[in-house]
Amino acid sequence: MPQHNVDTDVIMPKQFLKGITRDGLAAGVFYDLRYDGGGKPRPDFILNRPAYANATFLVVGSNFGCGSSREHAVWGLLQLGIRALIGTTFASIFHDNCFKNGLLPVTLSPEQLERVQAHCASPEHSTLRVDLPGQVIVLDDDSRIEFHSDPLRRDDLLQGRDAIQTTLMSIAEINEFERRHWAAWPWIKPRQRPP
Amino acid sequence: MRGAPGPATLYQKLVARHTVRWIDERHVLLYVDRHIMNEYTSPQAFSGLREAGRRVRRPEACFGVVDHVNPTAPQRTLQIADPQAARQVDYFATNCSEFGIEYCGILDPRQGIEHVVVPEQGMALPGMVIACGDSHTTTYGALGALGFGIGTSEVEHLLATQTLVYEQLKGMRITIRGQLPLGVAAKDIVMSVIGRLGAAGATGYVVEFAGPTVADLDIAGRMTLCNMIVEAGARGALVAPDETLFRFLRGRPRAPHGGAWVGALEDWRGLRTDPGAAFDQELELAADTIAPLVSWGTSPEQVIGVGERVPEPALEADSARRSGMERALDYMGLRPGTPIQEVRIDRAFIGSCTNARLEDLRCAARILEGRRVAPGVRAMVVPGSTQVRVEAEAEGLDRVFIAAGFEWRQSGCSMCLAMNDDVLKAGERCASSTNRNFEGRQGRGGRTHLMSPAMVAAAAVMGRIADVRSLQPGA
Numbered sequence: 328m329p330q331h332n333v334d335t336d337v338i339m340p341k342q343f344l345k346g347i348t349r350d351g352l353a354a355g356v357f358y359d360l361r362y363d364g365g366g367k368p369r370p371d372f373i374l375n376r377p378a379y380a381n382a383t384f385l386v387v388g389s390n391f392g393c394g395s396s397r398e399h400a401v402w403g404l405l406q407l408g409i410r411a412l413i414g415t416t417f418a419s420i421f422h423d424n425c426f427k428n429g430l431l432p433v434t435l436s437p438e439q440l441e442r443v444q445a446h447c448a449s450p451e452h453s454t455l456r457v458d459l460p461g462q463v464i465v466l467d468d469d470s471r472i473e474f475h476s477d478p479l480r481r482d483d484l485l486q487g488r489d490a491i492q493t494t495l496m497s498i499a500e501i502n503e504f505e506r507r508h509w510a511a512w513p514w515i516k517p518r519q520r521p522p
Numbered sequence: 523m524r525g526a527p528g529p530a531t532l533y534q535k536l537v538a539r540h541t542v543r544w545i546d547e548r549h550v551l552l553y554v555d556r557h558i559m560n561e562y563t564s565p566q567a568f569s570g571l572r573e574a575g576r577r578v579r580r581p582e583a584c585f586g587v588v589d590h591v592n593p594t595a596p597q598r599t600l601q602i603a604d605p606q607a608a609r610q611v612d613y614f615a616t617n618c619s620e621f622g623i624e625y626c627g628i629l630d631p632r633q634g635i636e637h638v639v640v641p642e643q644g645m646a647l648p649g650m651v652i653a654c655g656d657s658h659t660t661t662y663g664a665l666g667a668l669g670f671g672i673g674t675s676e677v678e679h680l681l682a683t684q685t686l687v688y689e690q691l692k693g694m695r696i697t698i699r700g701q702l703p704l705g706v707a708a709k710d711i712v713m714s715v716i717g718r719l720g721a722a723g724a725t726g727y728v729v730e731f732a733g734p735t736v737a738d739l740d741i742a743g744r745m746t747l748c749n750m751i752v753e754a755g756a757r758g759a760l761v762a763p764d765e766t767l768f769r770f771l772r773g774r775p776r777a778p779h780g781g782a783w784v785g786a787l788e789d790w791r792g793l794r795t796d797p798g799a800a801f802d803q804e805l806e807l808a809a810d811t812i813a814p815l816v817s818w819g820t821s822p823e824q825v826i827g828v829g830e831r832v833p834e835p836a837l838e839a840d841s842a843r844r845s846g847m848e849r850a851l852d853y854m855g856l857r858p859g860t861p862i863q864e865v866r867i868d869r870a871f872i873g874s875c876t877n878a879r880l881e882d883l884r885c886a887a888r889i890l891e892g893r894r895v896a897p898g899v900r901a902m903v904v905p906g907s908t909q910v911r912v913e914a915e916a917e918g919l920d921r922v923f924i925a926a927g928f929e930w931r932q933s934g935c936s937m938c939l940a941m942n943d944d945v946l947k948a949g950e951r952c953a954s955s956t957n958r959n960f961e962g963r964q965g966r967g968g969r970t971h972l973m974s975p976a977m978v979a980a981a982a983v984m985g986r987i988a989d990v991r992s993l994q995p996g997a
Contacts, residue, residue: 336958346565348569359961396673424673491683497551514783515650
C-alpha cells in the first residue's frame with residue numbers, strides 16, 4: 328500500500344469502534360477499501376488479490392497510521408494476521424500502539440523501502456523474513472536490508488513484558504515522586520469533586 | 523538532553539517536572555497529573571484492569587466524559603437508539619462508578635466534548651501533564667499544560683500507575699507575527715502551518731507557538747492552534763502562560779482559589795522558554811499574509827486559499843504525492859483547475875473540539891445575522907459543550923442560528939467523526955469546522971472541506987464554498 332498518510336479512520340472505520348472488547352476487528356480493517364458499497368470484496372484491493380491474501384507483512388507509505396488514536400486499528404491488523412508493517416515513517420500514537428500489541432513497525436529509508444516494494448511486486452518470490460533481534464529484513468535471494476529499532480521497545484516486544492507490571496515495580500519511587508510533586512505545587516494535587 | 527544544564531524550553535521544563543526517573547537515554551517514567559477519559563477508548567482498559575485484578579491508582583486524578591457516541595438531537599435524553607453505543611456508555615458509567623472516577627454523563631450540565639469541558643471547568647492548569655485516549659489532547663497546550671493522546675493500552679497503564687513510559691520529543695517553535703486580517707481566524711493559521719509542514723511535518727515534535735500574533739489570540743483561538751497541530755503529526759503543543767490565560771482561568775470551578783491561586787500564579791509566571799534555549803526546528807509565519815483557507819483533498823495538508831483553484835496533480839513532481847492528489851480529487855469529486863468557490867455544498871457543520879467554543883459560534887453568528895442558509899443545504903451547529911450552548915443561548919446566538927435555518931443541537935463530537943447518528947451520506951459534500959477531511963471520516967463516501975466556523979457560515983449562506991470576507995458586516 329504505497330499511498331502516503333493512510334489514516335486510522337481508513338484502517339478501522341467508525342462503525343467498528345463501538346465494542347467494549349478487542350474482538351471481531353479483523354472484519355473492519357480497511358473496510359471501505361476492501362469492500363464496495365454493497366459489501367462485496369473489491370478484487371483490485373491488494374489484500375483481496377489471491378497472491379497477497381495471506382500476507383503477514385504490509386509494506387506501507389509514509390505517515391502510516393496518522394489521525395485518531397484508536398488502538399482498534401492495531402488490534403484489527405493483528406487479527407487479520409499482519410505481524411509487521413514496513414514503511415518509512417509512522418504516526419506517533421499509532422507507532423506506540425503497535426509496540427504495545429506486538430505489531431512491529433519497521434522504519435526504513437525511502438531507498439530501502441523501494442527495494443522491498445520491488446521485491447513484493449512479484450508475488451512468485453515475494454516472501455521475506457523480518458528478523459527483529461538481528462534488526463534485518465532478509466529477502467528470498469538472501470540480500471539483507473538493515474533497520475534500526477528503539478532498544479527499549481525492542482526488548483519489551485521480544486520478551487513480551489507486561490509494561491504495567493514493570494512500572495509497578497517502581498511504585499515506591501512513584502509514591503515518593505508524588506509526595507514531592509504535590510509539596511512543590513500544592514494546587515496540582517487532584518481533589519475529589521468539590522461539594 | 524538528560525538533566526542538561528543551561529537554558530531550557532518550556533516543554534523540557536514540563537517534562538523535567540514530571541520525570542519520576544530516567545529509563546534510558548530517551549525514555550522517562552513520566553508522572554501524569556490528570557487523566558481524561560471517554561467512552562470509546564477506555565472500555566478495554568478497564569476490562570484489562572479487572573482481568574489482572576488491578577485497581578485505579580489515583581481515581582481522583584481521572585475524569586470521564588461521554589462525548590463520542592451520544593446523539594446530539596435538540597431534545598436531550600438518556601436513550602441511545604444504537605444498542606452498541608448505548609452499551610458503551612453504560613459500561614463507561616459502570617466503570618467510572620466501580621473504580622471511583624468522576625463521571626460526566628449525557629444529562630450532566632457540564633457534558634460536552636472532553637477537550638472543551640476540561641478547560642471550561644478549570645481542570646487543565648499551567649504546568650500540568652494531561653493524557654487522554656484521544657489525539658486532540660494537545661488542546662491543553664493553550665493552557666500551558668502538556669497534553670497528548672494515548673492508545674487504550676496506555677490508558678490502562680496510566681490508570682494502574684498514574685505514569686507513562688514516555689519518549690522525549692524534539693522541540694519546534696512556530697513564531698507568528700503580524701495582524702490577522704479581517705475574516706481570518708486561528709483555524710486559518712493552523713491550517714496554513716499544516717499546509718506548509720505537511721501531515722507528518724511535526725511528527726516527533728512538540729510545537730511551541732510563540733510571537734505577538736499568538737499573544738494577541740484569546741484562549742479559544744490558542745486552543746484551536748494547539749488542537750489541530752496534531753494534524754501535522756505533533757505529539758504536543760504549548761503556548762507560554764500569560765495574563766490572558768490567567769484571566770481565563772480565574773474563578774473557574776476547578777482552578778485554585780484564594781491563597782492557592784496566588785501561589786499558583788507565582789509559579790505559572792515563570793513557565794516559559796528561557797532566552798537562548800535551542801529548538802530543533804524553527805518556523806516563522808506572517809499572519810498578515812494568511813487568507814481564509816479551505817481543504818480540497820483528503821488530508822489536512824491539502825489546503826488552498828479560498829480565492830484559489832483546485833490544484834493540478836500534473837504539476838506535482840513527486841510521483842507518490844501526485845498519485846495521492848489524483849486519488850484525493852477522485853474521492854472528492856473535483857476537477858483540477860476549478861475555482862474552489864464554485865464548489866457547491868450539501869451540508870454545513872459547525873462543531874468539534876477544534877472549533878465549537880463560544881467564540882467560534884459568535885464568529886459564525888456574525889456572518890449569519892439577517893441571512894438564510896441556501897436552499898438545499900442542511901446546516902447544523904453542535905456546541906462544544908452544554909455550557910457553551912447555555913452561554914450562547916444567553917447571548918441570543920441560538921436565535922440567530924435558528925433564524926438562519928441552522929439546526930441548534932446538543933453537544934458531542936457528532937459529525938466530526940460520525941460515530942453517532944450525525945453522518946454524511948455517500949457523495950454529500952460538507953463545509954465543516956472540524957479537523958479531519960479523511961476519506962469516510964464524516965460518513966462513507968462523504969466529502970469534507972475543512973475551514974473556520976465563519977467560513978462554514980458563509981458557505982451555508984451561499985450554498986457553495988465562499989469567501990467570508992465578502993460577507994463580513996460592513997463589507
